[in-house]
Amino acid sequence: MLLNLIEPALIDWSRAQFALTACYHWLFVPLTLGLAVVMAIMETLYVIRRDPFWKRAARFWMKLFGINFAVGVATGLILEFEFGTNWSNYSWFVGDIFGAPLAIEGIVAFFMEATFIAVMYFGWNKVSRGFHLAATWLTGVGATLSAWWILVANSWMQHPVGMQFNPDTVRNEMMDFFAVAFSPVAVVKFCHTVLSGWLTGAVFVAGVSCWYLLRRREQPLAFASLRIATVVGLVAALGVMATGDTSGVQVARHQPMKLAAMEGLERGGRRAPFSLVPGVEVPGALSLLATHDVDGYVPGIRDLLDGYVHPDGTVVLSADEKIRRGRVALDAFRTFRADTTAPAAKAEARQRLMDHMPYFGYGYLSSPERLVPPVGLTYWAFRVMVGGGMFLLVVLAALLFFERRGTLGRRRWLLHAGLWSIPVVYAAGQAGWIVAEVGRQPWAIQDLLPVEAAVSRLDPAAVQTTFFIFLVLFTVLLVAELRILCRAVRKGPED
Amino acid sequence: MITYTFLQHYWWFLVSLLGGLLVFLLFVQGGNSLIFALGRDEAERSLLINSTGRKWEFTFTTLVTFGGAFFASFPLFYSTSFGGAYWVWVLILLSFVLQAVAYEYQSKPGNVLGRTTYRRFLVANGFVGPFLLGVAVATFFTGSAFIVDKGAMGDSLVPVISRWANGWHGLDALAEPWNWVLGLAVFFLARVLGSLYFLNNIDDAGLQPRLRRQVLRDGVPFVVLFVGFVGRVLLGDGYAVDADGHIVLTPYKYALNLVQMPAVGATFLVGVALVLHGLLRTLWKPGFRRGIWSAGFGTVLAVTALLLAAGYNGTAYYPSTVSPGSSLTIANSSSSYFTLRTMAWVSLLIPVVVAYIAYAWYAIDRQSLTRKELEKGEHKY
Structure with missing residues (x-):
């Protein structure tokens, strides 16, 4: 059925589908980014000290990394193609700028990740220790480079720079690649997001280690992992705070309506x-x-x-x-x-x-009110993000402090807090993206293209159908991942 | 001198090459479609899954990069085809999503759906992925029902540049028999390549004779379907840009392209010859296990050449059957000169990427996969 106008239902379902995919994607990616750092540090210790303890530890976290990695890849595929399937107008209107980071992401980052993850898993007995260690680090570097380019693309949507509209081709055309790739907004967003991924990985490792300590199992592994995770986590948490502060100033400058919504500020x-x-x-x-x-x-x-x-x-x-x-x-x-x-x-x-x-x-835009994003959701998401971050900082600091003093095993309340930090870090991460993306509505690209002019012209029922297909599929995969992860943790490292 | 036209051709070449590599790498899907047909017991099925399991990420990454490169270099295709032929692309993506998780989860305790379900996901991707990708590529020659009107951006109520002319959103491609022919040809080619890859990658006396028989079973329908589709392409009409810049139906357009671009024509013929060589030598020489190299390389060449013939020499690579003027050419759908040039610099990294992939692949595959390795291997699916 051809439509005579862009129906609100089409915009809503298209947004819902993209949000669903992005939210699920961000459940898996931060753990990939963070675990990559922790396991690479452990393997480095193994190569330097030649101590099989560290190999066993690294391989245990690699196993959990692999379980999580696959779903991140799967949801990422959908996310990339949804720019075309659901936001086709957008794809032409700014494809000249937006497509480039995605292509570079594929060429530079994805192949690195795909190649070296195979060496990391299957190369233990086939390549030298040094090559294997390089492969482990390069898997993480690939994931981080991938984050760089997709965040460049996202930052450009928040603060479009380095382009000019061409009425002959009816699109925005890139004029300055470096302005796009290294815009201050992109740099800050990359640091903020990747560090929040490190924080997620660190909190996950700390939380699982706390669980082992509560059960009085795998104690050497748990203490060793905690030492690394809390240091990585604290560095990341402080970095997230610093970049969050800079990000706040940038939002005030470039997206003042988002800031006002974050604060529910009617009159400033x-x-x-x-x-x-x-x-x-x-x-x-x-x-x-x-x-x-x-x-x-x-x-x-x-x-x-x-x-x-x-x-x-x-x-x-x-x-x-x-x-x-x-x-x-x-x-x-x-x-x-x-x-x-x-x-x-x-x-x-x-x-x-x-x-x-x-x-x-x-x-x-049909009316000025369209310019106001959902205030309640943005306001509370911001508080969950900041409050969660503060909580994690305190818990990680306490874990490190008592671990260094050798009394952590006795403080079961803290071990419980460490374990419960895992859902908190995920809630904070999801909330962060809600602030960033819901807070900039109605803009697909800030001040340039609202969602109603970016969407593909489809039957709303078609998008509704695929929304529910993705919802069921991603949820089943999430449940499966959680169960497999829990079983793997319960089983512990293999000898 | 790097002109805009040169860059458009350069990027169409890279996209075509990625398309060729993607079809070659569909050996993963082709192999997976045979898991239950070839694997008679758990040990054999495990060998097959672990064999393609060490390569699936390359296929997946090539698919993603193919999409990314198309987006960056020819964004009007990205917006027109993905937003228009919605269901075809969504089904392709869904099948690849199922595949991505199936390897890791199928053998893990607590996987909710059970091992067989995940393996069926692999098989489903093995059927649906190559077939629908073939159908999608076939529309490059048979056309699709879409309208492009860039001026529509001025309409504040319906600012839609590309629109599909019917409510089927891509499923209409299944109403064209020739799309089925190429879809099935790609499906059988993927299975031939899958069997050839297994022959090379798995050292197992029980599987080897069955794999050779499978090459024959899939090779015959592949050759028949492929010859049929190529015949239709070469003898049929094609959409071409005439001297006035209008897009018109032209008799024997693709055949003329291969003749007027001898390098492309020769690449196509060499590619086809290599595929047949890999296939036939495997069938006739019992100890021959390297058919995948010849057939794989041939696939890359033949598919790349076909896509070059679809886009070069003033041809509309994505023709519209309802509005010929809306058809996409590499000139009217590409990114700007600046973006193509910037991306061209980035593309210089491709040899480095290929080099490290080749080295890593060599390091992992120095020895064929055996049951013994799976029994004592430190990581297996």
Whole structure:
């Protein structure tokens, strides 16, 4: 059935399907990133010290790595192709910029990962110790490089740079590759995300080790793993905090509506308060976090919709005015593309289009309210992310402290906390992506392309069907993975 | 001088090469479709699964890179075909997802679905993956029902550039018999390559004679179907860009392409000859186990040449049957000069990637897989 307009149901189901795939993907990828570091450190210790204990430990964590890896790969495949299947307009409109990182990811990162993971698993008796160790590290490097390129792509959607719209080809075209690949937003997002992956891996190793200690099993392995995991985890947690802080400033600068939604801030101003939970606020803290100045100005949702004058004199247009200018851009575009337009009128239309291009995406919005993302979800997701991160930092520090003092085995409450850190780190990771992606709605690409102009023209029932197919499939695979992981942990390392 | 046209041709060559490599690497899928047919007991089935299990990531990665490279270099194809022929691509992806987890999970305790189910996933991917990929590639020659209108971006209510002209969204490809012919040809080719790969990779007296018989069983339908499809392509019409830039049906377009581009024509013929050589020598010479090298290399050459014939020489590589003017050519669907040039620099890394893959592959496969290795191996599926 052909549709006469883009139905809201189509947009919703397409978004739901992408969100589902991304959320599942991010259940598996951070563990891959983090476990890669832990097991590579262990194998390095094995090669340096020639102590079979470390080989046994590395191989145990590699086994869990392998169980997790496959589902990450599977969900990643779907994610890549969904840009085409469900967001076809997007794929052409910005494919000139967005496709490049995905191709580089394939050529540079995926083959490295695929090649060396085979050596890592099947090469113990077939290649030298040094080559095997290199393969283990390169598996992790491949995974990390892959993260780099996909996060470059994601960062570009949050803060598009290095491109120009070409009305002849009706797409944005890349003008500066390095501006895209090394934009400050991409660098910070990469560090923040990869370090959160390290944190996940470290917390997973620490949690499993705590379980062994609670059961009084595999104690040498558990203590050795805890020492490595807590150090990696603490380094990662501090890095996540530092990059999170920088990320906050970038969001305030480039995506102020997302920041306002994260805080549920209706009206902003100087000395904006940070809301710990509804009704409990720290005066000036939001200004400090967002601008690194306690007197800094932070606009609220209403300010952004109504328009405001920044204390430095900058006039920020109202949403109504941006939408009006966006419609002017669309109108100019239509005139420019029409076969009947005279050359002089075409040139004038082109100029008018380029003048209004910064607002092009706004022309598709039906009302100013479309610019407000789901505030409740963004607000609470942010608190889960930050609160979870704080909890993990404290638990990891305590685990390391008491392990060094030799009294960890007696502190069963802490071992329980270590074990329960595993669901916390996953909740924090998922919440982080909810903040990043839900908070930027309605934009597929910030200020450039809203989701309603990015989606493929499909029957909503078709997308609904594939959504449920993926939901059932991914859930079954997740349950299977969890059961296999639990069995493998219960069984312990092989001799 | 690196011109825009040169870069478009260069990237179509790389995409074609990736397509050729992907079809060769479908030996993993072809082999998996034979797990139950060839493996009479658990030991044999385990040998087969562990044999393809050490290569599946290459096929998977090549599929992902093929998609990524197509996206980066010809984004209008990515948006038109993936968003339009929705069901074909979703089914292909689903089958590969099932395969990706099946290796690791099938032998693990607590895997919820049981070992046989995961193995059936491998078999399902072995049937569905090559067949539907073949169907999708066949549409490069037989055409699809889509309309491209870039001006639609100016419509604030329905800003859709590429739209499918019917509600079947890709399943309509199954209504064209020639798409079935290529789909089945690729399926049987994957099985031939799978058997040839097993012959080379597994040292097992029980499996060897059965593998040779299987090469014959799959080789005959493959040759018949392949000859039929190539005959249709060479004798049929093709969509070409005329002197005015319009896309028109032209008699014998693909045959002319192979003649007018002798290097492509020769590559195709050499590829076909190598595939037949690998196949026939395996059948006639009982001790010959290296048919996969000849047939595999031949597959890469033949498929690459076919895709080059589909895109070069002013040909529309993704023709529209309902709106010829919407047909995609390497000129009207490619990325910008800047992006293609930047990506061309990145592509210089490909030889390095190929070199380390070859070395790692060599290191792992120096000795054939045996039952003994699986019994004492430190890691097995």
